[in-house]
Amino acid sequence: MTAVNKLSLKVERGSVHGFLGPNGAGKTTTIKVLVGLLKPDGGSVKVLGQEAQGDRPETRERVGYMPELPRFPKHLKGYELLDVYGRMCGMAEGRRREEIPRLLEMVGLKGREKDLVGKYSKGMQQRIGIAQALLNEPELIILDEPSLGLDPVGMVEVRELMKGIAKQGTTVFLSSHLLSEVEQVCTDVTIINRGTMLASDTLQNVSGMLHGPSILQVGLESITPEVVRAVEALPFVKGVSQSINTLVISLDSKEDVRAQVSRAVTRAGGVIVAMSMKGHDLEEVFIQLISKSQEGGVA
Amino acid sequence: MSQASSARVGRSRGRRFWGIVIYELLWNLRKKKLIGMVIIAFALATLSLALPTLLGGLTGESSVRNPQYVIEGASIGGLGFFLFGLVTAMNSMSSEFEGGTIIPLLTKPVSRTVIFLGKLTGAFLTLVPVYVLLFIYQVIGGTLVYGPQSDLNLVVFVLLGSLLSTTVWIAIVFALGSISRSTLLTALVAFGVFVGLSIVGTTVASFSGQQWVLTYLPGSGATGYTNLTATTSINVTQQGINGTSGATGLGISVSSGTDSIGATLATLVLHPSASVTFFRQVIQIGASGVTTTMVPTYTEPLWFVAAEAILIAAAYVFAFCVLSWFFFRRAEVTE
Numbered sequence: 001m002t003a004v005n006k007l008s009l010k011v012e013r014g015s016v017h018g019f020l021g022p023n024g025a026g027k028t029t030t031i032k033v034l035v036g037l038l039k040p041d042g043g044s045v046k047v048l049g050q051e052a053q054g055d056r057p058e059t060r061e062r063v064g065y066m067p068e069l070p071r072f073p074k075h076l077k078g079y080e081l082l083d084v085y086g087r088m089c090g091m092a093e094g095r096r097r098e099e100i101p102r103l104l105e106m107v108g109l110k111g112r113e114k115d116l117v118g119k120y121s122k123g124m125q126q127r128i129g130i131a132q133a134l135l136n137e138p139e140l141i142i143l144d145e146p147s148l149g150l151d152p153v154g155m156v157e158v159r160e161l162m163k164g165i166a167k168q169g170t171t172v173f174l175s176s177h178l179l180s181e182v183e184q185v186c187t188d189v190t191i192i193n194r195g196t197m198l199a200s201d202t203l204q205n206v207s208g209m210l211h212g213p214s215i216l217q218v219g220l221e222s223i224t225p226e227v228v229r230a231v232e233a234l235p236f237v238k239g240v241s242q243s244i245n246t247l248v249i250s251l252d253s254k255e256d257v258r259a260q261v262s263r264a265v266t267r268a269g270g271v272i273v274a275m276s277m278k279g280h281d282l283e284e285v286f287i288q289l290i291s292k293s294q295e296g297g298v299a
Numbered sequence: 300m301s302q303a304s305s306a307r308v309g310r311s312r313g314r315r316f317w318g319i320v321i322y323e324l325l326w327n328l329r330k331k332k333l334i335g336m337v338i339i340a341f342a343l344a345t346l347s348l349a350l351p352t353l354l355g356g357l358t359g360e361s362s363v364r365n366p367q368y369v370i371e372g373a374s375i376g377g378l379g380f381f382l383f384g385l386v387t388a389m390n391s392m393s394s395e396f397e398g399g400t401i402i403p404l405l406t407k408p409v410s411r412t413v414i415f416l417g418k419l420t421g422a423f424l425t426l427v428p429v430y431v432l433l434f435i436y437q438v439i440g441g442t443l444v445y446g447p448q449s450d451l452n453l454v455v456f457v458l459l460g461s462l463l464s465t466t467v468w469i470a471i472v473f474a475l476g477s478i479s480r481s482t483l484l485t486a487l488v489a490f491g492v493f494v495g496l497s498i499v500g501t502t503v504a505s506f507s508g509q510q511w512v513l514t515y516l517p518g519s520g521a522t523g524y525t526n527l528t529a530t531t532s533i534n535v536t537q538q539g540i541n542g543t544s545g546a547t548g549l550g551i552s553v554s555s556g557t558d559s560i561g562a563t564l565a566t567l568v569l570h571p572s573a574s575v576t577f578f579r580q581v582i583q584i585g586a587s588g589v590t591t592t593m594v595p596t597y598t599e600p601l602w603f604v605a606a607e608a609i610l611i612a613a614a615y616v617f618a619f620c621v622l623s624w625f626f627f628r629r630a631e632v633t634e
Contacts, residue, residue: 075329087318090311
């Protein structure tokens with residue numbers, strides 16, 4: 001059985017890249033190939049421009065990985081665990097002493113570092129999993145289902161953590177089956193099913209790929225009837241509604257029409273203060289893509 | 300960038316290696332199985348020390364002075380070596396794969412070869428403090444119970460030999476763990492090998508006259524005695540066998556196997572020019588009862604027996620480690 005087939009992934013540096021797919025889509029298999037836990041039958045795997053296939057410590061030097069439902073030796077204390085992993089990452093004692101408390105604080109485990117990992121809750125195991133993945137200050141961090149098994153509060157905290165990691169400039173590759181999580185955190189997204197890639201682009205483009213961007217929101221200093229009429233007269237506008245000082249324009253176009261709308265509003269005497277395009281939400285796109293691929297598979 | 304990260308990995312290889320060793324040591328020394336095993340070993344050592352005195356007290360006999368108690372009696376024994384080897388090494392491979400803890404380990408920037416060597420070193424170093432404490436305990440206990448001990452300098456040889464004997468089992472368990480990646484299967488096969496070699500192998504080899512084979516297998520090996528010529532045949536009655544482990548007049552018992560390296564080395568230091576005669580056993584059932592005749596088969600110098608045992612142990616350690624490393628390097632984590 002082929003778990004992943006002809007999957008070509010490109011992740012932009014500095015991006016938060018969501019890796020979406022239903023259960024059994026091949027997400028974890030792909031990740032295991034990326035981190036050298038599995039060997040592909042064919043093809044090549046490069047991570048950060050370096051060969052990643054097989055036993056490549058020099059590639060893993062630049063990559064942090066948190067597995068799905070991470071498991072750690074129960075007999076080690078939280079600090080000890082990070083300390084031995086730090087040694088394995090080649091960190092000198094001074095750097096470990098600086099880095100480990102910082103990471104423990106960052107993941108919210110300060111004060112619990114002397115407890116045995118075996119006594120940690122599931123959420124705490126996830127947190128220490130994130131901390132150990134960040135130990136060697138990786139350029140790329142791969143997180144496999146980091147919110148799995150967490151309560152809603154824990155999920156929010158993990159999302160905030162991911163945003164914080166991305167802010168520091170680390171590229172985040174996030175595998176998840178939670179669309180809302182990807183939508184809130186990611187800048188780019190890849191959707192796979194049955195080991196085949198269905199879509200891979202910026203979140204905005206993927207959200208709009210099925211029916212084109214459907215909604216354009218234009219914030220105005222004030223809304224006048226002239227402005228509304230000018231917008232309604234545009235050929236690609238299906239309808240216009242108002243919400244305080246915002247025009248919500250339904251579009252019938254796959255093109256980026258923001259410039260045309262802007263010109264029409266300005267000519268009618270309106271002053272634009274904000275403009276944003278809103279595509280279909282990711283859930284809708286995801287379901288349609290998965291359904292299509294499954295129909296294709298059945299056929 | 301690739302060259303830079305390669306250089307970084309190379310520069311701190313020692314630190315990474317010790318990271319694995321410390322990881323292994325911390326885990327092993329807190330393992331309930333190992334703690335339980337140490338408690339049992341100390342309990343047995345205590346029993347061995349105290350029982351003769353207690354029995355002597357009951358029968359009204361005064362305590363026996365034995366200056367050779369530690370050198371002759373202080374041993375962890377074949378079963379002890381096997382169990383310590385099993386308990387120490389079992390978690391290193393199979394449990395890590397079964398429990399999923401191998402995943403964070405294999406994804407750290409350390410080569411699998413370094414991980415393997417670190418784990419092996421960690422397992423070995425776990426034994427050192429345990430064995431040292433056990434021997435210190437037996438030396439102190441032996442001195443208190445049996446009076447001042449002679450030849451205590453030989454304890455070092457017994458200790459080093461014991462560590463090598465156990466390392467053979469560690470290497471076997473490592474290999475089984477790497478191949479099967481199942482704790483249960485590893486334990487079962489290891490037990491099977493141990494029982495097969497210790498009981499079945501020894502019995503068959505001793506009675507068939509082919510006990511030289513045991514020299515080349517892990518375990519207790521073939522048993523011979525010093526101070527005898529190869530032409531001597533000795534009749535040992537059933538009473539004699541049951542009465543003492545070594546029949547009177549046979550000299551010092553020497554085993555050729557990998558489990559007896561420590562004792563053989565100590566004997567060699569005391570009797571450097573001794574030879575060892577190995578026997579096969581012939582059991583005859585007659586009107587007078589069961590008679591076991593020990594028929595000499597071959598004689599070897601003691602130094603040769605000791606050197607051979609060390610080399611065979613080293614060869615097993617090397618062979619099983621290479622096998623284990625081969626499978627560990629290629630292991631994929633699917634679950």
